[in-house]
Amino acid sequence: MKTSSTLPAGIAALAFSVLALSTPASAQVADSITIYNAQHEGLTKEWVDAFTEETGIVVTVRNGSDLEFANQIVQEGANSPADVFLTENSPAMALVDGKGLFEPVDQVTLDQVPEQFRPANGHWIGIAARSTVFAYDKTKLSADKLPKSMLDLAKPEWKGRWAASPSGADFQAIVGALLQLKGEEATAEWLKGMKENFTAYRGNSTAMKAVNAGQTEGALIYHYYYFGDQAKTGENSGNVSLHYFKNQDPGAFVSISGGGILASSKHKEQAQAFLKWVTGKGGQAVLRDGTSYEYAVGKGEASNKALVPLADLQAPKVEASTLNNAKVTDMMTAAGLL
Numbered sequence: 001m002k003t004s005s006t007l008p009a010g011i012a013a014l015a016f017s018v019l020a021l022s023t024p025a026s027a028q029v030a031d032s033i034t035i036y037n038a039q040h041e042g043l044t045k046e047w048v049d050a051f052t053e054e055t056g057i058v059v060t061v062r063n064g065s066d067l068e069f070a071n072q073i074v075q076e077g078a079n080s081p082a083d084v085f086l087t088e089n090s091p092a093m094a095l096v097d098g099k100g101l102f103e104p105v106d107q108v109t110l111d112q113v114p115e116q117f118r119p120a121n122g123h124w125i126g127i128a129a130r131s132t133v134f135a136y137d138k139t140k141l142s143a144d145k146l147p148k149s150m151l152d153l154a155k156p157e158w159k160g161r162w163a164a165s166p167s168g169a170d171f172q173a174i175v176g177a178l179l180q181l182k183g184e185e186a187t188a189e190w191l192k193g194m195k196e197n198f199t200a201y202r203g204n205s206t207a208m209k210a211v212n213a214g215q216t217e218g219a220l221i222y223h224y225y226y227f228g229d230q231a232k233t234g235e236n237s238g239n240v241s242l243h244y245f246k247n248q249d250p251g252a253f254v255s256i257s258g259g260g261i262l263a264s265s266k267h268k269e270q271a272q273a274f275l276k277w278v279t280g281k282g283g284q285a286v287l288r289d290g291t292s293y294e295y296a297v298g299k300g301e302a303s304n305k306a307l308v309p310l311a312d313l314q315a316p317k318v319e320a321s322t323l324n325n326a327k328v329t330d331m332m333t334a335a336g337l338l
């Protein structure tokens with residue numbers, strides 16, 4: 001600095017030390033990212049806390065839902081304050097990717113996750129997985145009375161006997177998988193039967209609670225709602241058991257939770273570091289040992305041992321990157337479900 005050379009040595013030294021002191025602070029500002037988080041808040045908090053402790057990168061988390069944030073990101077375009085987008089399910093990732101708003105994920109990060117848990121184009125990556133289940137009242141239904149296929153739930157014999165949360169991204173991802181696996185006609189037919197047969201609840205926890213309270217015989221939800229409640233008091237799942245459809249049934253759909261970096265991010269290096277960490281040993285250990293009960297997807301990474309192993313679920317092959325939520329919500333609206 002030109003002016004400092006004219007200052008007495010003491011003041012120049014002071015100016016220098018102030019500058020030196022201020023450097024870590026400004027470096028810290030640069031070493032921060034903002035996440036639009038649509039994953040469960042508890043899981044993302046476990047991830048973020050451990051990531052910050054390990055890397056020193058500060059993370060600001062804004063919480064919302066899959067499609068709410070996906071649409072917001074599209075609206076914000078290049079001005080989005082978000083660096084990273086985390087979702088519960090793939091359709092919201094597909095929506096943002098369809099608008100060309102993702103930065104490709106680093107190859108070293110992609111290599112940490114098997115191909116079945118990430119889109120082929122590498123624009124985002126699977127960070128966790130969740131299994132569809134039929135959570136049923138074990139005091140009322142014996143194994144031989146359970147539906148063999150998710151498609152059975154649209155048959156007349158299931159009228160008035162099951163529940164779901166149709167407004168949630170979790171359930172809409174299941175319908176998206178059905179659409180991809182069985183086509184438009186079969187999906188429309190199933191939604192029609194669903195409308196006849198089911199009771200709507202807001203949220204998967206609420207639907208499971210209704211099963212537990214004897215208000216309905218079963219609910220089509222994801223597995224971790226049950227395990228999370230069992231690990232706490234079990235008060236909302238004491239009468240509940242899980243039925244896995246397996247056999248590549250649409251009801252055996254495994255939903256991929258996604259992570260992506262926005263092309264507009266000003267902190268791409270830190271954002272890439274975050275996705276690398278989440279899909280690596282540290283982030284996947286949070287899935288194994290934490291309270292989320294979602295499946296780990298990292299290569300060679302174990303899930304919580306309370307869970308039925310992912311490899312045993314006989315999930316159908318679904319291309320996560322093309323799950324079409326706009327079509328799903330149109331069809332669900334047409335069927336009177338939304």
Ligand SMILES: [Fe+2]
Nearest residue numbers: 088170204222
């Ligand atoms: Fe969920």
